[in-house]
Amino acid sequence: MRRVIEGSQAVAEAVRLARVQVISAYPITPQTHIVEILSEYCEKGTLPARFLRMESEHSCLAALIGAQMMGVRTFTATSSQGLAYMHELLHWTAGARLPIVMAEVNRALAPGWNIWTDQGDSLSQRDTGWLQLYCEDAQEVLDSTLIAFRLAETVSLPVMVVLDAFYLSHTYEPVDVPAVEAVDRFLAPYAPRFRMDQTVACSFGSLVTPNDYMEMRHDMALAMEDALDELGRIEAAFAGVFGRNHGAIEAIHCQDAEIVLVTSGTITSTARLVVKALRERGERVGLLKIRLFRPFPGAQLREALKTAKKIAVIDRNCSFGAGGIFAQELKAALCNLDPCPLVYGYIAGIGGRDVTPGTIEDIYRRTQETDRPSDDGLWIGLREEAPHGR
Amino acid sequence: MDAEITEREYMHSGHVGCPGCGATIAMRFLLKALGEKTVMVVPACCWSVIAGPYPQSTLSIPVIHAAFETGGATASGVRAALDMLGDRETTVVTWAGDGGTFDIGFQSLSGAVERNENFLYVCYDNEAYMNTGIQRSSSTPYGAWTTTTPGREWKKMRKKNIVEALVAHRVPYAATANIAFPEDLLRKAQKARDIQGSRFLHIFASCPTGWRIPSEMSVKIARMAVQTNIFPLYEVEEGVRYTLNHKPRGYLVREYFRIQGRFQHLTDRDLDEIQKMVDDDWEILLKKAGERA
Numbered sequence: 018m019r020r021v022i023e024g025s026q027a028v029a030e031a032v033r034l035a036r037v038q039v040i041s042a043y044p045i046t047p048q049t050h051i052v053e054i055l056s057e058y059c060e061k062g063t064l065p066a067r068f069l070r071m072e073s074e075h076s077c078l079a080a081l082i083g084a085q086m087m088g089v090r091t092f093t094a095t096s097s098q099g100l101a102y103m104h105e106l107l108h109w110t111a112g113a114r115l116p117i118v119m120a121e122v123n124r125a126l127a128p129g130w131n132i133w134t135d136q137g138d139s140l141s142q143r144d145t146g147w148l149q150l151y152c153e154d155a156q157e158v159l160d161s162t163l164i165a166f167r168l169a170e171t172v173s174l175p176v177m178v179v180l181d182a183f184y185l186s187h188t189y190e191p192v193d194v195p196a197v198e199a200v201d202r203f204l205a206p207y208a209p210r211f212r213m214d215q216t217v218a219c220s221f222g223s224l225v226t227p228n229d230y231m232e233m234r235h236d237m238a239l240a241m242e243d244a245l246d247e248l249g250r251i252e253a254a255f256a257g258v259f260g261r262n263h264g265a266i267e268a269i270h271c272q273d274a275e276i277v278l279v280t281s282g283t284i285t286s287t288a289r290l291v292v293k294a295l296r297e298r299g300e301r302v303g304l305l306k307i308r309l310f311r312p313f314p315g316a317q318l319r320e321a322l323k324t325a326k327k328i329a330v331i332d333r334n335c336s337f338g339a340g341g342i343f344a345q346e347l348k349a350a351l352c353n354l355d356p357c358p359l360v361y362g363y364i365a366g367i368g369g370r371d372v373t374p375g376t377i378e379d380i381y382r383r384t385q386e387t388d389r390p391s392d393d394g395l396w397i398g399l400r401e402e403a404p405h406g407r
Numbered sequence: 408m409d410a411e412i413t414e415r416e417y418m419h420s421g422h423v424g425c426p427g428c429g430a431t432i433a434m435r436f437l438l439k440a441l442g443e444k445t446v447m448v449v450p451a452c453c454w455s456v457i458a459g460p461y462p463q464s465t466l467s468i469p470v471i472h473a474a475f476e477t478g479g480a481t482a483s484g485v486r487a488a489l490d491m492l493g494d495r496e497t498t499v500v501t502w503a504g505d506g507g508t509f510d511i512g513f514q515s516l517s518g519a520v521e522r523n524e525n526f527l528y529v530c531y532d533n534e535a536y537m538n539t540g541i542q543r544s545s546s547t548p549y550g551a552w553t554t555t556t557p558g559r560e561w562k563k564m565r566k567k568n569i570v571e572a573l574v575a576h577r578v579p580y581a582a583t584a585n586i587a588f589p590e591d592l593l594r595k596a597q598k599a600r601d602i603q604g605s606r607f608l609h610i611f612a613s614c615p616t617g618w619r620i621p622s623e624m625s626v627k628i629a630r631m632a633v634q635t636n637i638f639p640l641y642e643v644e645e646g647v648r649y650t651l652n653h654k655p656r657g658y659l660v661r662e663y664f665r666i667q668g669r670f671q672h673l674t675d676r677d678l679d680e681i682q683k684m685v686d687d688d689w690e691i692l693l694k695k696a697g698e699r700a
Contacts, residue, residue, distance in 0.1 A: 038488070039484065039488055041484070066491070067490060069484070069487055071483075072514060072515070072517070072521070073515075075515075076477065076479070076480035076483075076514070076515050076518055079477035079480035079481045079515065080483045080484030081484055082473070082477075082481060083482060083483065083485040083487075083488070084484035084485065084487050084488040085484075085488070086471055086485070086488075087446075087488035087489060089488040089491050089492065106474060109474055213446065213485075214469065215444065215446055215469060215489075215497045217469065218464065219469055220458060220471075220472070221469075221470070221471050221472060222471065222472030223455070223459065223460060223464065224455065224456055224459075224461060225460070226460060226461075229461055229462075
């Protein structure tokens, strides 16, 4: 049924439809609507799950680790400082190979306090072993959350569904909310690959020497590799039931493009308009959206971008001292291509600053007019009159 | 105090505890009391190692090793999952050291018992970070040497009163126990097992390695801690009903301190001061238990 709902509610509807059994929550703006809706569903019995009102994000994830280990499907949602606080247990979740699903609302990190969108929180967790899916609109949020459960449970790794603060979490859009019967055809009841069984005296997570640890981590790397193919298979199954899918990446007009803009999250939808307008004026421009960031879909990106001359990556994040993170990752994925396209990194929209069609067109023009890209990325949209210091 | 103690063992040989380790004695007794329908959460502590390296386990119950500060939270999730799966019989028990309880895990513990999660939290207390090599914790007693309170920097702060902190949460059951009083320990563990809601057991577990005592003194030292009123045996129900389980004759603390390497630097004056602290605490406890007006 098509309903006009917030991105936050799109998450909550997917969690309800996925028949999650244990949910843990600790409030942080702008994640709160997700868990408020879920707590109501649990109270009303719409979703027969245990809702744990924890005393911190760290404990939220610890509780889910305990619950998932006993063999139930679990979910939590957080943002920004909350995700940073979870950091240790993000590693733990993936290392324990627990298919926990989390909605992570992209919000800037303090100081100063900033509740607006910025990818610094989720991208700084890129090495924790979680899969990451970045969403463009509320429909994709709902679909990605459903897909996340099946994907996580297939490869035994946790999945983070990432959505922009406010632009997605608090914006109402028409969303197809499927019937539970349809979802049941796509997502089977949770059948854990392994679980702590009260009747079996086994121990999980004990001391592991160099003799075993390395193989365990190698298994994680293999599972990440599998996730790329599995996402394709799972999205095909999703399309079979719901008639739509999204892909690890989406390439628009890339075949004959001289310059390709690379985006993630809601900037993509703005960029679609800019690319359409530029195309109408005869510009050979393309757009490439990255939805799956972990595992990084290198082969698909190489295929889509091999004919581009210049690539302009728009990063709503910055790894200080190294530039935008999507740009870094893309450079690493492309560097062995011959010829290798030039990759221009642009940092925009930090801390929720608007990225308008004008910003994106500016990025396109700069890329067109500059022969060689800078190493660390160019900051776009800085206020000229603002004091600059070091 | 006659208790039926099962001959069945849930802790087996092959563990890697130090000789005389009080924490292994405590574990053996606890599991005899709880029985096989038990799932244990072990946040980082000596027992993370003692339980044996992968793929071995010295315990014949399921054990989930957990991050240092997550004893209360991880158990909350385990309980929630068991409830959702329809298993309301299995006892969920967190087994944590003093560092994981008094210090880094205190928030997680406080959160769990405030929610009155249906689980048993057991802290085996060896009064310092022993697994990492005898560093001071907030459970380390006044006067103690540790590797981070060396020389004249010996600990000048009192030991945190963890049971009173739990009592302040009005937990259904909080009690102290001691490896030198096994019948009392087993009775309390069984009682705790059969109560609904959050239950807390604080077990005094001597550490010959960290306390600088011969390993054969382990149980004797633990007994002296009770006899000197340094570690009184008592239980508190619903945060208000105090029961003293053992009224010692009140041996002087001096003897307890003099035989432990970790206290060798203390002067007679220091020991007098400590005696006064112990006496004061004992009086407060007697009042709470209704044994003093």
